[in-house]
Structures are given as C-alpha cells and as structure tokens.
Amino acid sequence: MTYQEPDQNGYYGQFGGAYIPEMLYPNVKELKDNYEAMIADPKFKEEFDGLLKDYVGRPTPLYFAKKLSDKYGAKIYLKREDLNHTGAHKINNTIGQILLAKRLNKKKIIAETGAGQHGVATATVCALMNMECIVYMGEIDIARQKPNVERMRLLGATVIPATSGSKTLKDATNEAMRHWINNPSDTHYIIGSVVGPHPYPNMVAKFQSVISEEMKWQLKEKEGKENPDYVIACVGGGSNAAGAFFHYLDELDVNLIAVEAAGLGVESGESAATTALGTPGVLHGSKTILMQTEDGQVVEPYSISAGLDYPGIGPIHAYLYESGRAQFKYVTDEEAMEAGVELSRSEGIIPAVESAHAFAALGKMDFKPEDVVVVNLSGRGDKDLETYMKYGKY
Numbered sequence: 001m002t003y004q005e006p007d008q009n010g011y012y013g014q015f016g017g018a019y020i021p022e023m024l025y026p027n028v029k030e031l032k033d034n035y036e037a038m039i040a041d042p043k044f045k046e047e048f049d050g051l052l053k054d055y056v057g058r059p060t061p062l063y064f065a066k067k068l069s070d071k072y073g074a075k076i077y078l079k080r081e082d083l084n085h086t087g088a089h090k091i092n093n094t095i096g097q098i099l100l101a102k103r104l105n106k107k108k109i110i111a112e113t114g115a116g117q118h119g120v121a122t123a124t125v126c127a128l129m130n131m132e133c134i135v136y137m138g139e140i141d142i143a144r145q146k147p148n149v150e151r152m153r154l155l156g157a158t159v160i161p162a163t164s165g166s167k168t169l170k171d172a173t174n175e176a177m178r179h180w181i182n183n184p185s186d187t188h189y190i191i192g193s194v195v196g197p198h199p200y201p202n203m204v205a206k207f208q209s210v211i212s213e214e215m216k217w218q219l220k221e222k223e224g225k226e227n228p229d230y231v232i233a234c235v236g237g238g239s240n241a242a243g244a245f246f247h248y249l250d251e252l253d254v255n256l257i258a259v260e261a262a263g264l265g266v267e268s269g270e271s272a273a274t275t276a277l278g279t280p281g282v283l284h285g286s287k288t289i290l291m292q293t294e295d296g297q298v299v300e301p302y303s304i305s306a307g308l309d310y311p312g313i314g315p316i317h318a319y320l321y322e323s324g325r326a327q328f329k330y331v332t333d334e335e336a337m338e339a340g341v342e343l344s345r346s347e348g349i350i351p352a353v354e355s356a357h358a359f360a361a362l363g364k365m366d367f368k369p370e371d372v373v374v375v376n377l378s379g380r381g382d383k384d385l386e387t388y389m390k391y392g393k394y
C-alpha cells in the first residue's frame, strides 16, 4: 500500500472498507469491479479532460499572493478552485462520476447535499448529460439554503427533504442510501466527498487529484520545482484536501496540513474537529474516525461552515492522521471569519467560509522565508455573504 492507494478491499491502514447492507452489495460491487478500468480508458480520460477544460474552466490558476506572503513570511500561493464552474472543487468529482454512470448505463442520479454545493454540482452535470436527478437534503438545510435549493430546481433536479433525525446532512445521506437500496439497477449514487463505502473514497480522490496534478507543473513553472514545502487544505469529508494532497502523498518532503473546523472551540461541545474528538467507528459505509458517544451514537457536529459540519472524515484522512503523514489543525468560527475578511481585504478574493479555515491555519504555523506554501482555495464566498454579514466585523 502507498498513501495514495488503499488495499484491494479499500482499506487505508485500519480505515475504509465497505460496510453496507446486503441489498447494496450488487451496486457497490458493480462500481468496484469497473471503476478503475473505466477511468483508465483513454476515451474516458479524453472526455473527462475535455469537460474539465472547456466546461469547468481548468486548469485553475496558481496565484502568488504577495501581501499574504509578506504578512506570514513565506511564499504563499493560492490554488484557485474558487474559479471553477459552480464555484468550488466539487464539480471535478461530479463530472467524473456522471461519465462513469453513463458508461454503467444508469438512467438516474441520486445525491445527498448539506449546504447544497454538492447538490448544485450534481444537478449541473445531470442537466449537461440529460440524466434524471434527485437530491436529498435535510429539511433544516432546505430552509437555511434557499438559493441553492432554487438553483437545483432551476437546473431540473428534484429536491427531496430528509425529515428524519436532525434533518441535516447525515440524515440526507441516510435517505439517499435508502433510495439506492430500493432502486439498485438503474440508479447511480454520486457521493460528494471521499467518504462512503469502497470504492467511493478512492474514486473521488482520483477525480479530485487533478488539483495536485496541476499544482506540480504550475509550481515547476513558477518556482522551478514541483514540490512545495507545505500544502494546506480544509477538511469536511476531505475531498478538496485529498485532491490537493494526492500527488504529494508519497513525497515525504511535502508537509500536508489538514484543517478541521473547531466551531466554538474544540472543547466547547459545539465543534466539528473530528480527529480531535472522534474515535474509530463506522459511518456511512466505511470505518473511519467519527464523533460518537460511548455507546456509538453519532454526535451532532457544529461549524459555522455547512461544508465542514460533518461528524466524520474520509478514511484516507483518518489514516493520514493516525500515521502522522498529515498534520491536523483546528480553526474556530471566529478565526475562520477573520481569515476570510483578511483574504478579501488583502487579495481581493472573498473565500468560501470552508476555505477560510485553511487560511486561518497560516497564523498557527512557523515558516521560513524561503518556504513555498500552497493553500487550496476550495471555493468562492458568494454563497456565504449572509454569514459574513452576521459576523459583521469588517
């Protein structure tokens, strides 16, 4: 095993696997048996790369942030995933999965969404490919995220409220899984992060790995070397981080910094700092680290950012944490908002509140002046204007 590839059962160390009800077994097996060959097919690659270029707008720039560099005393670059179509990295994955679904002759797509970003990215590719699209979303999130609900509807998707449990992302995921169990043959489930049963974590990481693939040649052009000293990314489920880390995972001279949302503080009881607070267990089809009570009830996470408000992390990150390959940092709501305002003011870029967490980690590190640092700017902040307004300190 390398850090990039899990073993044949989908394990990264002790984490991963496919913990699924028997009814889902045929679907997951079909995907597992086919995904590697399909992704490796030159025709697939041509179609995937073509859409990433002309539809999504890749390659995304690697931007040297001069003022941030002066302030933190290192050479800081931003990988501009915020400039992708639909405003974040999520579309890299939904493009890949819709192409797979077509090759598997699926007619319908289901997805789960929290804030609606993955739902919008999924509804977008379904419109593009003429596929029926059903998005499960917690009832509370539907009320909180009206614009994204309307975007999905405008794109032709059906949004179904998840009314069980806390009526948020975890419950939407449960209901999407239930739908899949009942409609196994004609439906593909597009999971939005490096979570879920094997092969999803590996498959999503591969689709997102275009981020670090581009970083390598872009750094070569700008710095004369492919490897930075640090790559920093926020972790909800962990897909943007997995993509930004992927081609550096086995290059041990590159320090990988994963940033989790501490909410009101790691010890406050209102947090989503999974690695700090969690223990090994099974969540949404894989063994990972999750926030749970002693008797195994999932603890409700909290973060100001809906995209990081998840009680687990992908199994690859659980392994990077346990093995020490990545270093984990914890950033509070307040620290993230401050960093979001700082980036807006210093570089003229308003980041998603998720991405702002990665920027807040800059202040928690000691750099040497010659250090090359890449911060993955996972998404743009337009969707978060109300959150910035409520925070108010600008």
Ligand SMILES: *Cc1c(COP(=O)(O)O)cnc(C)c1O
Pocket (backbone or CB within 6 Å): 088, 089, 090, 117, 118, 192, 193, 194, 234, 235, 236, 237, 238, 239, 240, 241, 307, 308, 352, 354, 355, 378, 379, 380
């Ligand atoms: C969804 C989202 C995230 C969190 O998801 P990951 O799978 O951890 O990347 C981070 N940033 C933005 C902008 C998002 O939309």
